[in-house]
Amino acid sequence: MSFLASSLSKIKPSPTIAISMKAAELKASGKDIISLSMGEPDYDTPDNIKQAAIVAINKGDTKYTAVDGTAALKKAVIAKFKRENNLEYKASEICVSTGAKQVIYNALVATINPGDEVIIPAPYWVSYPDMVLLCGGTPVIVESSEKNNFKITPKDLEEKITPKTKWLILNSPSNPSGACYSATELKALAEVIVRYPHVHVMADDIYEHLTFDDLKFATIAEVEPKLKERTLIVNGVSKSYAMTGWRIGYGAGPEKLLKAMSMIQSQSTSSTSSISQAAAVEALNGPQNYIRESKLVFQARRNMVVEMLNKIEGINCNTPNGAFYVFPSCKGLLGKKTPNGHTIENDSDLVTYLLEDALVAAVPGSAFGTPDCFRISYAASEDFLRNAMQRIANSCAKLK
Numbered sequence: 313m314s315f316l317a318s319s320l321s322k323i324k325p326s327p328t329i330a331i332s333m334k335a336a337e338l339k340a341s342g343k344d345i346i347s348l349s350m351g352e353p354d355y356d357t358p359d360n361i362k363q364a365a366i367v368a369i370n371k372g373d374t375k376y377t378a379v380d381g382t383a384a385l386k387k388a389v390i391a392k393f394k395r396e397n398n399l400e401y402k403a404s405e406i407c408v409s410t411g412a413k414q415v416i417y418n419a420l421v422a423t424i425n426p427g428d429e430v431i432i433p434a435p436y437w438v439s440y441p442d443m444v445l446l447c448g449g450t451p452v453i454v455e456s457s458e459k460n461n462f463k464i465t466p467k468d469l470e471e472k473i474t475p476k477t478k479w480l481i482l483n484s485p486s487n488p489s490g491a492c493y494s495a496t497e498l499k500a501l502a503e504v505i506v507r508y509p510h511v512h513v514m515a516d517d518i519y520e521h522l523t524f525d526d527l528k529f530a531t532i533a534e535v536e537p538k539l540k541e542r543t544l545i546v547n548g549v550s551k552s553y554a555m556t557g558w559r560i561g562y563g564a565g566p567e568k569l570l571k572a573m574s575m576i577q578s579q580s581t582s583s584t585s586s587i588s589q590a591a592a593v594e595a596l597n598g599p600q601n602y603i604r605e606s607k608l609v610f611q612a613r614r615n616m617v618v619e620m621l622n623k624i625e626g627i628n629c630n631t632p633n634g635a636f637y638v639f640p641s642c643k644g645l646l647g648k649k650t651p652n653g654h655t656i657e658n659d660s661d662l663v664t665y666l667l668e669d670a671l672v673a674a675v676p677g678s679a680f681g682t683p684d685c686f687r688i689s690y691a692a693s694e695d696f697l698r699n700a701m702q703r704i705a706n707s708c709a710k711l712k
């Protein structure tokens with residue numbers, strides 16, 4: 313009898329974390345690595361947010377809180393949904409967790425029975441399929457095409473719906489492609505889901521505030537009110553306010569689901585950190601200029617990275633509207649040989665070559681369910697990015 317649970321054999325460690333660790337090891341051994349593999353803003357948390365945490369510590373807000381979040385944070389979350397998404401929620405329809413990641417995991421544990429299907433558009437965030445598998449469900453992947461900017465169409469979606477479909481997970485702006493659905497595109501997907509009352513939507517809006525080129529962020533429950541009772545919105549402060557280490561995410565949706573998620577949390581981690589919750593109240597209620605400023609910086613970086621990548625023969629990079637990732641295709645480099653005589657057979661070979669020759673860490677598209685592409689995070693300074701793109705160009709020029 314095996315000591316470890318059989319469900320573990322279905323999953324793998326997060327590939328993005330694995331690559332970042334490998335890059336960190338090489339760096340520690342003295343190599344001048346530029347790591348563009350991590351999914352977090354390179355900025356520090358804004359000062360007003362840090363101060364709110366210090367105040368919380370000094371006034372003794374250092375105890376367990378209500379499992380599903382402090383009253384103050386829930387109030388701030390409710391106000392955020394009203395202000396930014398025109399959506400009304402009650403406190404009983406909100407649960408605060410240890411990052412958006414725990415919100416998603418709680419929701420899947422709360423709803424998945426063996427054999428239930430979860431529709432996941434590819435390229436997808438690496439954790440969705442593995443979480444579904446851990447819960448005994450079946451991930452059903454919908455392919456998207458580079459031509460359609462890695463977005464799925466209503467037809468693609470409808471073809472995958474079966475009587476066993478429990479969720480569609482929709483992540484816009486997307487990690488890894490940066491693709492962002494417009495309100496019109498969401499409405500078209502919503503029209504399909506409205507026809508299938510057993511299907512629920514998990515809208516992972518964690519990159520909400522990182523949209524570019526005047527594209528207005530939209531979320532499906534706002535665009536199609538008929539779906540509000542069937543939608544769980546997943547959001548948090550990690551990406552928008554450079555707070556990845558504070559571990560605050562929140563979910564909003566039907567009370568029955570949120571109660572179940574809170575119960576699961578009560579038997580696993582209880583409330584998230586009281587201090588981080590106080591900081592998140594300031595993030596949501598305090599001045600929002602940080603968001604506007606960082607968006608402009610990210611947009612300028614994106615433009616530079618896309619332009620430099622597209623000058624490289626064999627690489628084609630779409631211009632995504634959101635998040636801080638680009639997802640170029642490397643099809644034009646496949647079959648070429650490195651100076652050592654190795655053939656670049658696939659995206660993983662290219663990423664390994666770039667790590668060893670250019671000393672730049674990226675992530676292969678196959679980790680996100682879309683081979684022949686790779687992900688670059690541009691959450692790094694302009695100088696780093698320019699240097700990294702130049703190194704990639706030099707290494708690619710050596711491929712014959």
Ligand SMILES: Cc1ncc(COP(=O)(O)O)c(C=O)c1O
Binds near residue numbers: 412413483551559
């Ligand atoms: C699409 C997506 N959803 C959720 C998360 C998790 O966010 P958090 O750090 O708040 O748990 C991430 C983090 O990388 C992400 O990229």
